[in-house]
Amino acid sequence: MSIIEELSNRDRVFEFLTPAVSPVDTRHGPILYMEDVNVSFDGFRAINNLNMTIDDGELRCIIGPNGAGKTTMMDIITGKTAPDTGSVWFGSRHNLLTMNEPEIATLGIGRKFQKPTVFEALTVFENLELAMATDKRVIPTLRAAMKAEFRERIGEVLETIGLQDLRNQLAGILSHGQKQWLEIGMLLMQKPRLLLVDEPVAGMTEQEMERTAELLTSLAGKQSVVVVEHDMGFVRSIARKVTVLHQGSVLAEGSMDQVSNDPEVIKVYLGEEA
Amino acid sequence: MWLTRPLRERSTQIFLGVLFAALAIVTFLHVAMPEDSALYVSAYTVTLLGKYLCYALLAVAVDLVWGYLGILSLGHGAFFAIGGYAMGMYLMRQIGDRGTYGDPILPDFMVFLNWQELPWYWLGFDMAWFAFIMVLLAPGLLALVFGFLAFRSRVTGVYLSIITQALTFALMLAFFRNEMGFGGNNGLTDFRDILGFNLRTDATRLGLFIATGIALAIGYVICRGIVTSKLGRVSIACRDAEARARFLGYRVDRVQLFVFVVSAMLAGVAGALYVPQVGIINPSEFSPLFSIEVVVWVALGGRATLYGAVIGAVLVNYAKTVFTGVMPDAWLFALGGLFVLVTVFLPKGIAGLLASRRKGKQDEQDTPTAPSTTEATA
8 A cells, every 4th residue: 555655656756766875775685696607717717606695784704715716706796897607786676797887886886905096196085075975977076066064974984984184185195004994985985885895904003903893893784894805813803704715616604613614614725725 | 166266276366467467568568669679579479479378278288188187198289280270271261362363262272273162171161150169179079089989998098198199190191181171281371361350460460469378378277177176186086096986986988088178179279379370280280299299398397287388388489499590400309308307307397396496395206297007906
């Protein structure tokens, strides 16, 4: 009954007309769904029948030895690499394989690269400004004015990532750790539903690592976070669920304790393979 | 409003102040001084200065794409020349039956080639408004098509530079051909009037000089407006970390295309103002060397500052005028030497020197001639 009422309501604005609200449909469970994905580069199978789902609001860690296909997997999700076969869905409505990088980014998948990439010639504030979820087309960007609510939003994110005091510094002078946080802040400005974070603590000091762990765990719940990381201590400190990738497919999945006791995983990680 | 924002900005106010003061002083010295006075500025000098201002506008256009977008165009001379040809076609049609052959419609070179009627693409150029629109439209359209293909395929860096060179070279060869209908290697010349004013009078020359100054001011404000807008910051983002900009949701190719087209149109205007002042347009303006020279002016003046491009264009061309008068053969060596010296000792160009003089806070960051090429390793 209520559905009929709602549909016949003349004031109703259909969801596809309001891109500002995330259109991603997660009512049917997972926010990210990958099935039977295969990618090969010159005959080398980087991703081999990969199946994985990420639930809405989940914090997932992905580990695996070098060449396990972690970065390639992120490339597929963000539209950088097209898989040979398989399907990748964002929510139950969006087929990511039909979309390009900016479209996927606008839809709500934010990606942090392995190497921190911020705009070094711009200030911290400007970096966040550019990342803000607004109309990113050329002419609206040309005419964009800084509104109070934007300032507020940037202020909030600056606080979250702890860079308030550096807001007017050029991003180029930040330390490695600060750049990583700024980049995470830029992802947050996009109000993503899913954050892909590639090796966030590589090259960080102990304290920086702790802060990053706090930051990432505080983000989970509001958005889904996928972390690819080598550092086992760090993974242990944040992970609720861990996926182990090996040779382009899932080797094991479960809690950190389950996974680290899995004989297959131990074999792969200790390099006892023949 | 993005266009009025620069007017409230100190650096733009200073630039416009200096430019308008220079226009006023030259006008005053030309009009009010007796001809035998040491301070008298001759009509020849006025036209020469007008030519420098055209080059300055072209340099600003190049700096917009090179300095802020990281696209090193080595073919901006093509847009300059096309704007020049559009103006030249208008000026040719204005000659009317005063040409050597006295044909009321056909320009001399067409009569000479035994052409019976005007080619279709010459139609409308007898009307000033049409020609002036074409001055913007023709280079803009070429930039649109060229840029669309190049940027969509993500051609950047040195490859794009090479293609722009090829573009201008191909156009040069095409315009050399008589069959193209643009006067072959003689180009278009022997102009009489513009908008009813006789081009050979001092008053018209002064008028053109002032018009060029105003065009430079407007072009500068447009560029500055883009650069200080959010789009300007996005441009810098595309320049330094293209992949990151793309993952933030910006259509990098569209940003590049927009700025490139604006820049091409400005170059076209510069060419259109250049032609009536020098009195001729021929395919040598398409020469790849000329486009490279423009880049050298910008580098010398200081990249990514806009006013540096103006300083570079005026100073280098003044030096060229002096040098080619004294030692014509040595000019290219002097230009090359200057370029090397500036790259080694003044990586931020003359503008960088001015900026660090003004306030010693210029950080020792990456130099403008070598913007960071942070590529995402993903």
